Amino acid sequence: MTQNFFTLLNLPEAFVVDLKKLDQHYQAIQKEIHPDRFASLNDEAKMESVKKTAQVNDAYQTLRSSIRRAEYLLHLYGFDINDQKYSTVPQDFLLQQMEWREELETHHKNKEVLEKLASEVSIKKNEKIDLLPTYFDKKNNLPEAIKITRELNFIEKIEQHIDDALIEVS
Amino acid sequence: MALLQIAEPGQSTLPHQHKLSIGIDLGTTNSLVATVQSGLATILKDQDDHVLIPSVVHYGKNITHVGHDALPFLLTDAKNTIMSVKRFMGQSLNHIQYKDALPYEFDEEGQDIQLKTEQGTKHPIAVSADILKKLKTMAEVSLCGEVTAAVITVPAYFDDTQRQATRDAAKLAGLNVLRLINEPTAAAVAYGLDQKKEGTFIIYDLGGGTFDVSILKLHQGVFEVLATNGHPHLGGDDFDQAIAGMIRKTCDLDQLNYEDKRSLIMEAKKIKESLTTHPDVTAKFKLSNGKDISFTLNRDTFARETNALVQKTIQPIKRALSDAKLSITSIDGVVMVGGATRMPHIQSEIKTFFDQEPLNNLNPDEVVALGAARQAHTLAGNKSDQDLLLLDVTPLSLGIETMGGLVEKIIHRNSTIPVAKAQEFTTFKDGQTAMSIHVLQGERERVSDCRSLANFTLTDIPPMVAGSAKIRVTFQIDADGLLSVSAKELSTNKETSITVKPSYGLSEEQMTLMLTQSFENAEEDKKIRALSEAKIEGEQIVTAVQNALHKDGNHLLTQDEIKGIQNAIDTLSSSLKESDADLITGLTKDLNTLTESFAAKLMDQSVGNALKGKSIDKVKL
Numbered sequence: 001m002t003q004n005f006f007t008l009l010n011l012p013e014a015f016v017v018d019l020k021k022l023d024q025h026y027q028a029i030q031k032e033i034h035p036d037r038f039a040s041l042n043d044e045a046k047m048e049s050v051k052k053t054a055q056v057n058d059a060y061q062t063l064r065s066s067i068r069r070a071e072y073l074l075h076l077y078g079f080d081i082n083d084q085k086y087s088t089v090p091q092d093f094l095l096q097q098m099e100w101r102e103e104l105e106t107h108h109k110n111k112e113v114l115e116k117l118a119s120e121v122s123i124k125k126n127e128k129i130d131l132l133p134t135y136f137d138k139k140n141n142l143p144e145a146i147k148i149t150r151e152l153n154f155i156e157k158i159e160q161h162i163d164d165a166l167i168e169v170s
Numbered sequence: 171m172a173l174l175q176i177a178e179p180g181q182s183t184l185p186h187q188h189k190l191s192i193g194i195d196l197g198t199t200n201s202l203v204a205t206v207q208s209g210l211a212t213i214l215k216d217q218d219d220h221v222l223i224p225s226v227v228h229y230g231k232n233i234t235h236v237g238h239d240a241l242p243f244l245l246t247d248a249k250n251t252i253m254s255v256k257r258f259m260g261q262s263l264n265h266i267q268y269k270d271a272l273p274y275e276f277d278e279e280g281q282d283i284q285l286k287t288e289q290g291t292k293h294p295i296a297v298s299a300d301i302l303k304k305l306k307t308m309a310e311v312s313l314c315g316e317v318t319a320a321v322i323t324v325p326a327y328f329d330d331t332q333r334q335a336t337r338d339a340a341k342l343a344g345l346n347v348l349r350l351i352n353e354p355t356a357a358a359v360a361y362g363l364d365q366k367k368e369g370t371f372i373i374y375d376l377g378g379g380t381f382d383v384s385i386l387k388l389h390q391g392v393f394e395v396l397a398t399n400g401h402p403h404l405g406g407d408d409f410d411q412a413i414a415g416m417i418r419k420t421c422d423l424d425q426l427n428y429e430d431k432r433s434l435i436m437e438a439k440k441i442k443e444s445l446t447t448h449p450d451v452t453a454k455f456k457l458s459n460g461k462d463i464s465f466t467l468n469r470d471t472f473a474r475e476t477n478a479l480v481q482k483t484i485q486p487i488k489r490a491l492s493d494a495k496l497s498i499t500s501i502d503g504v505v506m507v508g509g510a511t512r513m514p515h516i517q518s519e520i521k522t523f524f525d526q527e528p529l530n531n532l533n534p535d536e537v538v539a540l541g542a543a544r545q546a547h548t549l550a551g552n553k554s555d556q557d558l559l560l561l562d563v564t565p566l567s568l569g570i571e572t573m574g575g576l577v578e579k580i581i582h583r584n585s586t587i588p589v590a591k592a593q594e595f596t597t598f599k600d601g602q603t604a605m606s607i608h609v610l611q612g613e614r615e616r617v618s619d620c621r622s623l624a625n626f627t628l629t630d631i632p633p634m635v636a637g638s639a640k641i642r643v644t645f646q647i648d649a650d651g652l653l654s655v656s657a658k659e660l661s662t663n664k665e666t667s668i669t670v671k672p673s674y675g676l677s678e679e680q681m682t683l684m685l686t687q688s689f690e691n692a693e694e695d696k697k698i699r700a701l702s703e704a705k706i707e708g709e710q711i712v713t714a715v716q717n718a719l720h721k722d723g724n725h726l727l728t729q730d731e732i733k734g735i736q737n738a739i740d741t742l743s744s745s746l747k748e749s750d751a752d753l754i755t756g757l758t759k760d761l762n763t764l765t766e767s768f769a770a771k772l773m774d775q776s777v778g779n780a781l782k783g784k785s786i787d788k789v790k791l
Contacts, residue, residue: 031559032780035649039348039549044762048769050648054590167488
């Protein structure tokens with residue numbers, strides 16, 4: 001079975017993660033188990049190393065991103081944030097989303113507008129991420145954590161679309 | 171059983187073995203071999219002191235010429251002289267660009283590109299194998315010893331099919347490939363180690379036929395690729411074709427024969443290279459019908475006419491930056507790799523884009539091979555002076571076909587490799603015992619816009635009511651960037667068999683046939699070699715397992731398990747005194763199987779140790 005990502009990387013199971021420690025632990029493990037350490041050896045060892053390294057990579061990628069980490073913690077706590085019952089989105093968030101999408105569609109060729117939009121979205125994203133530590137702390141307010149994490153998923157998507165548009169212009 | 175390397179670092183090479191490992195840059199236009207000698211990476215030269223070996227093969231009636239020997243035939247026997255074969259690797263016939271400008275006769279049957287030559291139909295994999303054989307021999311002559319292991323570089327943007335094709339070519343050439351590594355990553359290794367640099371670097375690698383851009387973080391011997399992107403068919407060759415096109419247009423040429431097509435490309439290449447040092451160039455040459463051609467080109471016109479090609483490299487840079495979530499200002503340096511980066515208008519475009527002077531302090535032709543040699547040296551088990559660790563990524567997203575011809579992504583591009591992702595499927599009909607999964611690579615949403623890798627057919631699914639079987643399919647990309655798929659039915663915990671039908675490449679039978687052909691005259695050699703290889707492997711595992719038992723056996727295994735392993739060691743040891751390769755290989759395999767769970771336990775233990783032990787101190791700032 002897959003090991004708990006926090007245990008695997010020897011970090012306390014919490015939303016707030018010491019990213020420097022995360023990097024250090026990850027690299028220390030990689031230096032021991034990466035397939036490059038077994039390249040001239042037999043197939044079984046290689047396969048074992050590929051399997052384990054893939055797990056460690058998965059754990060690292062998940063814990064490194066605030067949004068992935070939030071999703072993972074909620075999953076550990078037994079919540080499936082993609083469940084129908086969480087699908088209602090607050091009115092003001094919905095309006096904000098529509099506004100952004102409209103802006104993106106109307107100005108998808110305008111570099112300046114896109115850059116302004118990107119930074120606006122990014123600020124909103126960080127504001128929401130900053131709310132998460134308190135909600136997760138001592139499982140203070142998990143329903144709110146679920147709501148915010150879902151909203152962050154939407155924000156990430158629009159952020160990607162803005163980025164794609166920015167690559168196309170100029 | 172290898173986990174011993176953890177226990178005894180740097181001891182995997184037995185003292186009586188003299189192991190030579192090489193790094194190969196298998197380029198579109200030229201190839202290079204390098205090795206590490208007394209701690210220094212050096213490019214190997216052939217007997218005429220050449221460093222660059224042209225990736226050209228001539229198939230004459232009874233003789234094959236490779237490299238410099240093949241060059242004279244480029245013009246005299248164009249159809250049988252293959253250059254830039256790398257562009258054909260892993261490609262099907264309908265993907266070739268400028269097919270009419272190429273002096274080859276293509277076999278129109280089948281999907282794969284096949285070239286008709288004096289020596290019969292040649293698959294690009296076989297042509298690449300001939301280049302690799304030449305490089306191997308060259309290295310063996312130069313080093314006076316047998317090359318036992320190699321690292322081969324591939325463009326970072328190569329897909330699974332192209333990587334597999336390269337692996338197959340190496341197998342045909344009789345090379346033991348330790349790893350395929352990405353060209354920009356190899357360049358970063360050479361650059362980072364040579365210049366002792368740390369920070370975030372962009373590698374801009376424009377070769378003869380491929381373009382890669384990789385963003386790496388270099389920190390204390392760890393080379394972490396943050397993102398990579400590129401263009402699978404963009405390189406110096408395209409600039410040659412552009413000039414050749416200009417000559418055709420200006421001089422009103424069409425309906426050229428094979429030789430004239432080739433001389434046009436070669437003249438174009440010369441013009442391109444001269445324009446690096448001269449503001450304008452005039453080429454004068456004769457066509458086979460005696461017609462005199464004179465063509466003048468200046469730098470500005472060349473830059474203007476090929477600006478679209480240069481711009482094609484900018485888009486991938488932006489994508490890579492976006493994927494790495496970095497802006498231009500956070501880049502500490504731009505390292506230029508590949509001969510094509512010598513073109514002045516590329517240098518100036520990159521300088522403008524990044525607002526900094528690109529780094530040209532290493533030879534752009536050699537840096538990839540040097541990095542590959544370093545990595546080969548480390549992978550072969552030599553203790554390296556630096557704790558070198560490469561963390562690379564997969565360049566393209568991997569997905570499966572779903573309803574309506576759409577692709578559902580399973581592994582996203584720029585995931586650090588090795589990576590494994592599982593997906594659960596269920597049956598559609600009562601009693602269904604098989605299902606088929608179509609795997610694709612690419613970023614687009616429609617199946618028709620992505621690269622088809624293979625069809626996997628799962629059989630032996632236990633018959634159940636529709637929807638109640640739960641089949642977990644695991645997609646794994648290993649450190650070479652190669653895909654493998656495994657499947658398990660969860661309610662019965664039964665492995666399902668998988669048959670793979672790759673969309674491209676040599677079938678198992680074709681491979682075997684080609685391998686036998688190449689060994690036909692060396693049947694005896696082959697036996698001797700097989701025996702000595704089996705013995706070396708047997709000895710290695712015996713030493714390894716004994717060490718591991720001694721060190722960790724008592725606290726990780728039961729007495730019965732130890733006894734069983736000890737028995738297997740004894741049987742294998744006694745077989746090593748005989749000359750039966752099959753027996754030795756069989757017993758080695760038995761011992762391997764027996765120690766599998768021991769290996770897993772050691773792996774877990776070493777993760778634990780890594781976190782507790784010294785390794786942490788090493789990475790501390």
